[in-house]
Amino acid sequence: MILGAAEPVYVEMMAETVTAGDPTYTGPLAGVSLGLPVYHVTEPEVREITDASVYQEQIALSEIAMETEKIWESIRAVRAKNSGST
């Protein structure tokens, strides 16, 4: 699962939703643990396998606008918590 949201808190919430289940218990994934591997589109793991020109056109500007350090930190924490590895 690849996320693109800009807000670290929101990214964490969505990552949690598609791995352990909806932490807010408001949506259909409440209590449903899908355990999907989840990454943010700006993470090196995704960026490295993306066509550079497409990344430049579609993502580059948004990446500058995002607080990527915080986003990566929160999504890595969710991955670590739910799969035992980052």
Next chain:
Amino acid sequence: MTLDQVGALPTIRGVSCILAHTPGLLRYGSKPTRELAKNDSTLLPRMQQHLRSFGDAVAYPPNQVFIGNRTPESLWDVPEPWWRYREANANPRGPFGQIVSEDAFWGLLRMSDDFGLVDIERSRLDRSARQLRATELWTDAELERVVRPATATSSSEAQLTLHAADGSQVGHVARGYPDDSSQTADILLENLACKASGALAIKQLLCQVGMAPSEVEYLLGCGEEAVGDRYQRGGGSISKAMAEMAGCTNATGSDVKAFCCAPVHALVLAGALVQSGIYKNVVVVGGASLAKLGMKMLGHLAKDMPLLEDTLAAVAILVGPANRSGVRLRLDAVGRHTVMSGGAAGAIYEALVTKPLDQLGLRITDVDKYAVELHNPEITFPAGAGNVPRTNYRIIAGLAVMRGEIQRDQVEAFERTHGMPGFVPTQGHIPAALPYLAHALPRIRDGSLRNAFFIAKGSLFLGKMTNMSDGMSVLVDRAA
């Protein structure tokens, strides 16, 4: 465009911003209606415990910014959460408009009703009439409409009961044509609330600029309500209904529809109607969106916050002819998100920001203030929707980085230097940039601001006719 034509650019003559604090109507927002239909008997009492008083809504710093008693930038210094900070001696009236109570709004709803749809207790209407008289905006004949006898006729099953904030019954709204799904009582209430708030904004505007209502020739509505019946669900034109209510006897009007992007479309069209010489005085008006009351209430309840989406908001702008010292609408460089622009942030912002600025020979940093989607972040954040204006400012700053105008480590500061905190209630099209025009106008006039750039975006995809979004932008400045 030649210099002569630039000299003939239309000008912004005035802007009004009004709020109606309507905690009793909050339950008729789309989200509360859907949640209450789930029959959780604890929800309504919990909602009522989290409603604000009129005094709290007036003392709420973002509301004080909206009516002009504070600058948007002053919110940087207000400790968060803003709802805990009560402005001392807050005034419900400000230089751009006023905050009216729900009691006054019942009277406006009654005044807006030409078909005997709204029936409200007489004692409340007497109180409404007194409050509305105190605003000094309405004539005696107009106030007479508040207290005239009701003629509501529809059966009780088709009615919607109106409640005050404390839960007590206030009156009813009837449905329109029988078996017409476009004229159920809740839809008519939504449309009447839009009409009433829009008319109030027009009255306020004309009072502020000292213009007789009869001098307005045309109105462009930019709200999102669908006024019509079963054969023409969004037939329109609520702008003419507002014009009638506000006493603009020589005007007609039409509605511009483009989701939250419509206000900037309407402003540009109003300017074009004036510049072409077709009309001299055109009003752009955005009425309030009742459907959006309580939209994020689950997030607010979960955080034990007051339900901050308890306030209807409306804006009106007067566009007039060229004037040597006036604040110009730069129609010579309008930004628009075309079909070809696509959906990537980079392409959207190039179409909306750099392309029009290039046409004017301006750099991104030459614009003093950018007004973007100005949603109050305190409302959106607890519901996971983030800080909308901040995201916009970071993207514009990102563009400036890509163009080599600023360094990457200046992205953070751009929001402070060229932006502002969001201060507008989440009323759909209302946060779409234009409330800042009220703040920019006096500052551009007194020279403390050179220019301001207004960007609106609309989520067209929500309507399921296209996957696209839309965007429009325009600069305002003063002739050198």
